[in-house]
Amino acid sequence: MAKTAVIFRSEYGSTKRYATYIGEKLQADIFTTEEAKDISSYETIVFGGGIYASGLNGSDWLKKNQEALLHKKLILFTCGISDPQDEKNVENILNGVKKSLGEELMSHAKIFFFRGAxxxxxxxxxxxxxxxxxxxxxxxxxxxxxxxxxxxxxxxxxxxxxxxxxxxxxxxxxxx
Known part of the structure; x- marks a missing residue:
């Protein structure tokens, strides 16, 4: 399997819980956005961030690393209190993430939606x-x-x- 890193930004712990679980299951390296300095050796990046006021927590890290991320398999997951089983919630989350990241990163990434606390x-x-x-x-x-x-x-x-x-x-x- 390709070398994978799970990178996350978590304010209250929910996103960290998902990132840790996913990272352990994938036998991936796990980093906070503060720890993730050099991603050049990874083929796959899984990024997790909470949703706050429709914006993705950690989007600044994604934008800063956009050029490198566009050459990798990029998977994003969001974590929020809105139920992702409701299509309207997913639509609202996607609109907020798109504003946070821009079209290029959005179209390159596969996105998953999880509930937090x-x-x-x-x-x-x-x-x-x-x-x-x-x-x-x-x-x-x-x-x-x-x-x-x-x-x-x-x-x-x-x-x-x-x-x-x-x-x-x-x-x-x-x-x-």
């Missing part, structure tokens, strides 16, 4: 502010989706949707 009490001030705005918008709605109701619940109760076995499809794709 949310513990409002552990959020950094910036993320608390973003979530407060989102909570207020959802609270004002007369009709809410199940997902929106779930998002409101995260303000009171931590939610953990991480299921590392969801990474199996990505792992199979890398092995193809």
């Amino acid at each position: 949310m513990d409002y009490k552990r959020l950094k001030l910036t993320h608390k502010g973003m979530m407060k705005v989102l909570y207020e918008m959802i609270k004002r709605k007369k009709e809410r989706t199940t997902e929106e109701e779930g998002i409101l619940q995260t303000q009171k109760t931590p939610m953990d949707f991480v299921d590392v076995s969801q990474g199996e499809a990505l792992i199979s794709y890398v092995k193809e």
Whole structure:
């Protein structure tokens, strides 16, 4: 199998959980974006980042390494609280990632979508502010989706949707 690196940026641990699982299953080298300096010896790069305000965490690393990545098998995975079984959520995530990365990287990469976790009490001030705005918008709605109701619940109760076995499809794709 081609030499593979799993590179990730994780703020609260969900993306790291997926990256670690995927890396171990692939017997790949695992790096944070801060540790991943030289990717020239790798044929396959698996990159994971969380979704924040529709943007991909770590997109700065991807853009910085774009030229090298365009000559490798590139697999991205996102990690967020939105359910990727809902097509509208996937569409929104893809639009945000496309804005973060641009067309060239997007068209070169295979993308997978995973669910993360949310513990409002552990959020950094910036993320608390973003979530407060989102909570207020959802609270004002007369009709809410199940997902929106779930998002409101995260303000009171931590939610953990991480299921590392969801990474199996990505792992199979890398092995193809």
